[in-house]
């Protein structure tokens with residue numbers, strides 16, 4: 001795509017499961033549809049890199065459906081701002097693009113929630129999902145000793161994937177208590193028969209890897225890189241030697257873009273109606289930004305949003321039952337993996353909370369809220385713009401770290417500036 | 429509580445400077461702000477401490493205040509990021525060169541340092557500026573700082589037993605007999621009250637001709653050494669200070685951490701705090717004209733703030749015209765970071781009947797003002 | 805039949821399959837410290853998805869590039885420890 005300005009009936013931002021489903025649905029209804037993604041891949045965090053290889057059955061099916069439906073696709077295209085009503089500004093390797101939309105669907109996914117502990121900034125301490133994504137892209141793990149410590153159903157999937165890449169998974173530490181998980185397990189079959197099977201498969205693949213509940217990492221050690229991790233459970237505290245510590249405590253919806261566009265959020269998620277429409281007419285939101293719910297929920301919400309945006313509410317309505325089941329499943333997950341107080345509060349006074357600006361906990365505690373702390377310590381003012389420390393201070397101090405200033409991602413000044421009518425590269 | 433000597437409304441840089449000076453002079457002071465310290469215009473500002481010469485009165489206040497900042501510099505903690513980087517005023521053509529020379533003479537005539545650069549000189553001073561500039565003016569004693577931390581430092585500099593800071597305290601009204609009425613209805617009495625509520629000061633002092641003048645800024649990622657001085661276009665004098673229409677001017681600042689702040693824009697009548705793309709783009713367009721290398725650098729964020737503007741571009745410092753218990757320290761427009769220290773000093777001089785270091789009359793709230801043309 | 809691209813990492817050549825991101829190439833080359841934080845501490849990738857900026861490196865002279873989001877290209881010059 002070389003045109004710098006284009007117009008579509010439906011524009012879908014984010015090509016994960018929710019975005020692919022939304023774009024396919026809208027395009028199947030005959031709407032001129034564009035789906036774009038910041039990465040060079042389609043499929044979001046879960047299916048990424050699987051495009052060429054065929055990937056899991058569902059990824060292949062959805063990509064085929066998208067293609068058959070005839071939606072336009074733009075890769076490496078990051079939406080950074082909205083220069084006016086009904087227009088998005090995006091950055092791509094070819095330069096800035098302005099994209100006009102009649103209906104907009106935001107399927108921009110989530111990021112991992114990281115809770116700071118001493119040593120969490122050492123190279124070798126990686127996100128659980130982050131490492132999965134890297135491994136899908138060829139990150140070498142053969143022979144590496146890995147401890148997985150965090151929370152959520154992703155821990156199993158991750159362990160299986162790391163092992164498949166040749167890693168020696170030493171331990172999976174789940175902070176939630178067994179009792180909660182058992183209750184969760186019991187509620188599973190009724191809600192989603194497929195899931196329990198999936199879980200069992202992972203378990204099998206993991207044969208021999210200890211899975212400890214009520215257990216978490218309290219600190220990581222190493223000089224220039226990770227050498228070991230100290231873990232704690234109700235009964236003991238001990239240290240494991242390892243090369244990699246994969247950590248993460250579930251996911252946080254990406255809300256910067258919805259907020260910039262004026263969409264209402266509540267309790268850390270975008271507010272949508274039955275048709276996935278946000279508080280801003282014409283803007284639909286599906287998948288993780290409406291609440292963490294995994295692939296199943298993302299797909300069904302994406303379809304509903306796609307049909308609704310295409311003006312086919314009756315087709316959307318047929319999917320409501322399915323969505324209800326998916327929502328019940330996410331609520332059960334939330335309860336099962338609720339954070340214990342200890343893991344919110346592991347940072348020592350010296351532990352950096354803001355990794356971009358190296359702001360330790362000690363410096364933040366003096367302030368009564370996010371804005372004051374941010375103004376006076378520069379916490380959250382670095383390139384990640386609070387995407388990492390924002391979640392941490394929310395859990396640590398109960399601060400609301402919401403932000404809605406453009407650009408939503410760092411972007412070259414040339415892109416922000418008035419698109420140049422001259423051919424690019426003419427100056428300089 | 430038997431009451432305070434002084435109640436200051438607003439913990440922006442101006443309120444902080446006033447409170448600090450009063451408390452250091454021995455008065456008991458209470459400071460109110462509905463937000464955090466330095467969360468208003470002070471948080472949106474660039475923090476350029478600059479001598480300006482639109483008028484003798486503006487020169488007097490800015491040069492006095494710049495001297496106070498320089499005197500304070502050794503005491504400023506690291507997080508204030510004070511740096512005496514100087515201001516470079518590039519001249520694009522002969523006309524601007526003439527303006528640069530005029531300005532240089534003006535400053536030198538009053539004992540300040542100023543240096544004229546020729547074509548090679550400016551290239552050497554700022555290699556990333558576009559080629560072909562005619563020359564420029566270097567004012568080496570101007571500086572930059574990080575305003576919110578400066579405000580916090582000023583409050584912390586006052587003796588602890590003389591000052592109380594209440595953030596998160598919304599002042600609903602000023603008590604005509606001294607003191608304030610808070611949002612919850614409670615009253616706090618004081619000998620006199622200082623309205624330092626920036627562009628919100630008219631909410632508390634009805635009829636005060638202070639208006640919001642919106643400005644946008646963009647901050648970049650870290651590029652240490654990319655520029656070395658605050659660089660401001662000379663056209664700034666002509667364009668940005670025009671009272672009526674929206675305008676943009678090239679104005680970039682190097683931060684000590686390598687980031688750059690890019691400005692600036694001026695708008696009247698814009699009430700919403702959101703970033704407006706039209707003006708943001710014009711501003712960046714202007715910046716790229718002078719500093720083409722900006723194009724490829726990364727912007728992290730943009731924001732907008734409001735300058736508290738007066739009809740004659742001079743602040744109000746002193747007792748209000750109709751009530752000697754209500755004082756004003758507001759209307760500093762685009763120079764409040766610079767002029768905060770002088771404002772605090774002058775205000776304390778007046779309250780305590782100390783000799784004034786510069787005449788305060790030009791800033792008197794009782795002065796006669798030109799008609800505010802931009803009002804309609 | 806994957807294509808191969810050649811790039812250099814801190815001056816040392818490396819060949820990787822096309823479609824590989826720079827972060828992975830760095831790991832294959834044995835680098836663990838991608839950048840130094842503003843306080844001078846070593847850092848490496850955290851999120852893997854382009855939001856944390858901990859994997860930033862200098863690519864072809866351009867600082868602050870997220871290596872986890874950038875595909876390797878022939879002749880690319882990558883520098884860590886920016």
Ligand SMILES: Cc1cc2nc3c(=O)[nH]c(=O)nc-3n(C[C@H](O)[C@H](O)[C@H](O)COP(=O)(O)OP(=O)(O)OC[C@H]3O[C@@H](n4cnc5c(N)ncnc54)[C@H](O)[C@@H]3O)c2cc1C
Pocket residue numbers: 013014015016017018019036037038039043044045046077078079080107108109110111112128129130132133154157251254257286287288289293294295298408409851852853
């Ligand atoms: C790092 C990570 C790894 C994960 N790994 C797994 C896994 O291995 N297995 C599993 O079951 N689940 C995994 N998940 C969870 C999984 O992503 C969700 O369950 C589900 O697939 C979410 O689908 P989605 O479409 O809502 O969002 P996503 O799949 O996250 O898709 C969102 C897409 O939006 C794009 N995007 C975001 N902002 C912009 C913008 N401004 N401009 C352009 N594009 C943008 C992103 O690049 C992304 O491709 C992972 C999640 C994360 C965060």
Ligand SMILES: Cc1cc2nc3c(=O)[nH]c(=O)nc-3n(C[C@H](O)[C@H](O)[C@H](O)COP(=O)(O)OP(=O)(O)OC[C@H]3O[C@@H](n4cnc5c(N)ncnc54)[C@H](O)[C@@H]3O)c2cc1C
Pocket residue numbers: 437438439440441442443444460461462463464465466467468469470471472473474475476477478597598599600624625626627628629631632642643644645691732733734735736757758759760761762763764765766767
């Ligand atoms: C984009 C931009 C760039 C600028 N760059 C520079 C520069 O480089 N150099 C320079 O010298 N100046 C600059 N300025 C100007 C400078 O920011 C202002 O002149 C200065 O900050 C004014 O300070 P203040 O304390 O009067 O106002 P503010 O900082 O706005 O403080 C007023 C305070 O009063 C509080 N308040 C208001 N009403 C109430 C109430 N009813 N109850 C309780 N609290 C209340 C507010 O919360 C606020 O904290 C810039 C301004 C802008 C917008």
Ligand code: FES
Pocket residue numbers: 848849850851852853854855856857858859860870871872873
């Ligand atoms: S690892 Fe987080 S941005 Fe690359």
